[in-house]
Amino acid sequence: MSRKPFYIVVALLMFIGIGLSVHRHIQYEVPFTPGEQRAVWEVEAQVRLEAGGGPVIVELAVPISQQGYRLLGEHTASSGYGLTFVETADSRVARWSIRAAQGSQHLYYSASFLVAPGEPRAEIPPPPLRQDRLWQSPFDTAAEAVLTRAYQRSADPYTLASELIRELTGPTQGENARLLLTQYDLTELLVRMLNQAGVPARQISGLMLEDGRRRQNLTTWLQVYKGDEWAIFDPASGRQGKPERLLLWHAGDAPVLQVEGGRRSTVSFAMIRQLQSASESIAQRPADASLLGLSIHSLPLEEQSLFRTILLIPIGALIVVMLRILVGIKTSGTFMPVLIALAFIQTTLLTGLIGFLLVVMTGLVIRNYLSHLNLLLVARVSAVIITVIAIISVFSVVSYRFGLNAGLTITFFPMIILSWTIERMSILWEEEGPREVLIQGGGSLLTAVIAYLAMTNPWIRHITFNFLGVQFILMALILLLGNYTGYRLLELRRFKPMVRR
Amino acid sequence: MWARPSELRSRHVIGMNRRNIHFIARYNRRSLFPLVDDKLKTKLLAHEHGVTSPELIGTITSQFEVRRVAGLVREHAGFVIKPAKGSGGKGILVIEDHAQGIYRKPSGATLSIEDLERDVSNILSGLYSLAGSPDVAMIESLIRFDDRFADYTYEGVPDIRVIVFRGYPVMAMIRLSTAASDGKANLHQGAVGVGLDIATGRALFAVQFDRPVEVHPDTGRKLDKLEIPDWHGLLRLAAACYEMTGLGYIGADLVIDKNHGPMLLELNARPGLAIQMANGEGLGGRLELVESQPEGVDVDARVAFSVAHFGRL
Secondary structure (H helix, E strand, O other), rough: OOHHHHHHHHHHHHHHHHHHHHHHHHHOOOOOOOEEEEEEEEEEEEEEEEOOOOEEEEEEOOOOOEEEEEEEEEEEOOOOEEEEEEEEOOEEEEEEEEEEOOOEEEEEEEEEEEEEEOOOOOEEEEOOOOOOOOOOOOHHHHHHHHHHHHHHOOHHHHHHHHHHHHHHOOOOOEEEHHHHHHOOOOHHHHHHHHHHHOOOOEEEEEEEEOOOOOOOOOOEEEEEEEEEEEEEEEEOOOOOOOOOEEEEEOOOOOOEEEEHHHHHHHHEEEEEEEEEOOOOOOOOOOOOOOOHHHHHHOOOOOHHHHHHOOOOOOHHHHHHHHHHHOOOOOOOOOOOOHHHHHHHHHHHHHHHHHHHHHHHHHHHHHHHHHHOOOOHHHHHHHHHHHHHHHHHHHHHHHHOOOOOOHHHHHHHOOOHHHHHHHHHHHHHHHOOOHHHHHHHHHHHHHHHHHHHHHHHHHHHHHHHHHHHHHHHHHHHHHHHHHOOOOOHHHHHHHHHHHHHH | OOOOOHHHHHOOOOHHHHHHEEEEEEEHHHHHHHOOOOOOOEEEEEHHHOOOOOOOOEEEOOOHHHHHHHHHHOOOEEEEEOOOOOOOOOOOEEOEEOOEEEEOOOOEEEEEHHHHHHHHHHHHOOOHHHOOOOOOOEEEEEEEEEEHHHHHHOOOOEEEEEEEEEEEEEEEEEEEEEOOOOOOOHHOHHHHEEOOOOOOOOOEEEEEEEEEOOOOOOOOOOOOHHHOOOHHHHHHHHHHHHHHHOOOOOEEEEEEEEEEEEEEEEEEEOOOOHHHHHOOOOHHHHHHHHHHHOOOOOOOHHHHHHHHHHHHO
């Protein structure tokens, strides 16, 4: 059997891969190394609505440069819609319009923000003071009581805001506060009471930036003015100051999204953080239609952030192939370590390792009991799945109770895969003893950690995300490794006694 | 601590990758694997081809037949109940003799007919089979192993593994269970592997946990005096497994019965590499020599070739 066709295929894949990468490097000036890095957040708002058949106008508030973030550029995608940007004193709005539209509509707005700590804070004029709104009885006396208490304990607008929040949400929350909250939304109530005390304030919407998140919503914050200055408060905790990761989206009184001529409109946000070299401007280039210019950057952001992970999976697979074929490490489940490594990316390494060990060890104990029940396999694994979900829920609740927010990321573990891991390890324990469980469990974790380190390496992330041609090269390498008939590293040790004689 | 690849190559040691690509993938057709993964199929096939194997007393294929067990074994003093697709010796029940509904295991423990029926029922529900698929229970007559092995083994039956490549017996070892291996004959669980000379069936070299040993760790018996009776009959039996299955690279597990001589216990389409350690020699050289032989040679000629070329004493 000739191996020639095989090597031709491998050479072809290599050639295509290298060719595509070099083409992209030269034609689009994408550097091979991440170089000097700067962090850029790509934020995308996706508006969905059901158009009724007639004219449709969609107004979406859009953000501006602000403290910490500089707006680099914006794109919209909305086939057939006309687009204008409207600026008012306190907000900026993207307005899409169309004469007739029917059915489900998707409109995209995306903006890239450079992380720029030196950027001055946005000049947002104070809102008009509205003291004309009347309270209904009995809310008037309740509001009066709460406000008086807070006013006495405060010295200026900021301390007044803090005190009000404490009165309304803190552990000392009184009868009056509870009554008010049955009628009014918390932030709305705060604005109203501050206004009543002569302090200009407004609700403000912001987006918490978290890498790779999709389907996020805006969160509501309280903006309080003291003369020309202003400060931001978290209405839930009363904490003053803008969190570093908060991107202020919209400050006006109008809602973020307004739609005429459609119904069931929603807006959701997706974001990814990219490291760009200072000279690079891939993301800002208009998408190229030619086949060779294919790049992930032409996709909507939501899919881009998905692909950023998907394109790393071949790297994980390559590492598994190398560790098994070249080194001879035993793992439990061939590609289970890659999925665990993907979970580690979300949880960070240490939390992930601790979480994995806790879940698997607790699972093994419970699975050990299940094996006494002599159940059929499918029922047993299903029982283990439910057990794993229960363990994960308990750990999340307990760690949250102890203030360890990192514990919540345990939900990123692939639960079905974990259940199978527990099942396999348990059978291994019964058949081969605990030593083999340690060997295979340790091998799996070691593989997962190496895969994690590779998949989080900035250079590897840069290359896989920006050069699709690399996938062909990975394919060729894996094919070549599948053809390797030499010794595994660990076999050199295993067969050592044969040499000694 | 570590051997150099060149040292291993010069001793013709083959590694997992080479075994998988060069021998298993090339000489074992995937479609033939079920013949050896199901012990019942192997047994029926062996019967067709005149390859001796422990007598099949009966099979039980469905739960309502479970009550037939007592009737099936009535005429047989000793018998073994095993799952057709089991692995690692799980679910195997050995009964040495029985009278008035009391069944005695080799350890002396006694069981009732209900205990037997429960084991059969568990086998049928797939408790011991790979991936938990429904299985068949086989009842075989008990192997009475040759007394000459009594000092060489702890509890279990010693079995002889012969690597058969394209019908040629290329390498052999006997696996002796130990206390460490819990009476099982699996080398990685601590059984002693003794390499056997292909020409004579005499012991060459012994290993436990991949390291050389001189005596059996439990009985203290020196291993270099071990010799297999009716060695040529055993080689012929192993070689015949090629025609029987069509698989080019197999590990044949055989036992020597006191009354019936060599018998085929089961076949393995993915035999391990530890046999190289027990023989102190790699498989590579012998496999290459066999690879250069023409197809269509009969069993006796193949055994004669192996004896002539692979003898080491």
